[in-house]
Amino acid sequence: MSKVLLILCILSGLLLLAQAHDHHKKIKFYQLERENFKLNLTNYGATIISVITPDKHGKLADIVLGYDSIDSYKNDTCYFGAIIGRVANRIGGAKFTLDGKTYKLPVNDHGNTLHGGTRGFSDVVWSVESHKKHSHVTFSYDSFENEEGFPGKLKVSVTYKLVGKHNLFVKMIAKAVDKATPVNLAQHTYWNLRGHNSGDILSHIVQIFGSHITPVDEVLIPTGEIISVKGTPYDFLEPRKIGSKIHDLPGLYDMNYVLDRSFQKHLSKSVEVRDPVSGRKMELWSNQLGLQFYTSGQLNATKGKDGAIYHKYAGIALETQGFPDSVNYPYFPSQIVKPGEIYEHVMLYRLTAS
Numbered sequence: 001m002s003k004v005l006l007i008l009c010i011l012s013g014l015l016l017l018a019q020a021h022d023h024h025k026k027i028k029f030y031q032l033e034r035e036n037f038k039l040n041l042t043n044y045g046a047t048i049i050s051v052i053t054p055d056k057h058g059k060l061a062d063i064v065l066g067y068d069s070i071d072s073y074k075n076d077t078c079y080f081g082a083i084i085g086r087v088a089n090r091i092g093g094a095k096f097t098l099d100g101k102t103y104k105l106p107v108n109d110h111g112n113t114l115h116g117g118t119r120g121f122s123d124v125v126w127s128v129e130s131h132k133k134h135s136h137v138t139f140s141y142d143s144f145e146n147e148e149g150f151p152g153k154l155k156v157s158v159t160y161k162l163v164g165k166h167n168l169f170v171k172m173i174a175k176a177v178d179k180a181t182p183v184n185l186a187q188h189t190y191w192n193l194r195g196h197n198s199g200d201i202l203s204h205i206v207q208i209f210g211s212h213i214t215p216v217d218e219v220l221i222p223t224g225e226i227i228s229v230k231g232t233p234y235d236f237l238e239p240r241k242i243g244s245k246i247h248d249l250p251g252l253y254d255m256n257y258v259l260d261r262s263f264q265k266h267l268s269k270s271v272e273v274r275d276p277v278s279g280r281k282m283e284l285w286s287n288q289l290g291l292q293f294y295t296s297g298q299l300n301a302t303k304g305k306d307g308a309i310y311h312k313y314a315g316i317a318l319e320t321q322g323f324p325d326s327v328n329y330p331y332f333p334s335q336i337v338k339p340g341e342i343y344e345h346v347m348l349y350r351l352t353a354s
């Protein structure tokens, strides 16, 4: 064999190895740490596994629900801690029409598409762009044409960054490569400020800075109305206990709030949660128009990390995002991202204890 041929063989072998590596990206864990504020994340679903913070006495606890193993994350039907996409929340009838073409999506929720389909961004392995333990981690994902039925390629990234003492900044970016596509990303962590293994969140005190909601039908698809929360159990304009009116509802809170805000690009306070027992408080600021408020009604003896068993109401998900099924409601704010445009979703979690 000539030397040239040998070198070519070696080169093509290396190329194959590189490709194989790309298709079997390793699932790993990534820590972020600043004094007694500690996070554990994984590139599987760009997921937050744990968030450890002090209570008012300085005692540490992990305040997010999660699992012990990646296998459990792969089996998960609650989307614990993950980034949801390409389109978080529901798309009615599992289809939509864009630029004259109708796109059919996987049906995974009562005839509808939930959280990006059967294998959304929460169930793929993301690449790791950069990681500095005392600063940030950035994950990226290249979504391919027709992935879960969606049009065109989409380049996505999410950065989790520590700022100040106990603040977590999250920045999600998406760029449509070649076709217009709906995009609605969401961070789906379940919080329990008393500790993930401490029972229910019904005595947490919540204030939601949204005076309207988008009511839904029996399969949780918006009816298209936008109504005031006044006089309904959805009114959290003044802080009050989550549990104080929950029994006036058919089951639980799982509702999109229209946030009261005037500038989309600006961060504004979306929701504030406080646990009177631990003294922990969390403010969530974002640049989004909607907030899905979900009190984890479907948890039913779900086996979590550290031997925890999560029952109904063990956590709350506070998902800033666009409105559900926007792609089928021309008068809801558009979620269409055209080639050359950039989708940017920022969130700031501010944790304190007193």
Ligand SMILES: *[C@@H]1O[C@H](CO)[C@@H](O)[C@H](O)[C@H]1NC(C)=O
Binding pocket: 029, 031, 040, 041, 049, 067, 068, 069, 070, 305
């Ligand atoms: C991060 O989470 C994984 C999965 O639960 C666990 O195996 C690992 O020990 C955790 N790492 C740290 C530093 O907590």
Ligand SMILES: *[C@@H]1O[C@H](CO)[C@@H](O)[C@H](O)[C@H]1NC(C)=O
Binding pocket: 069, 071, 072, 075
């Ligand atoms: C995942 O689900 C499969 C099938 O239901 C089950 O056999 C397996 O024990 C589950 N694994 C974990 C870690 O929950």
Ligand SMILES: *[C@@H]1O[C@H](CO)[C@@H](O)[C@H](O)[C@H]1NC(C)=O
Binding pocket: 300
């Ligand atoms: C919880 O799961 C058990 C066992 O699968 C089932 O019998 C029960 O009806 C479920 N409870 C609720 C509230 O869904």
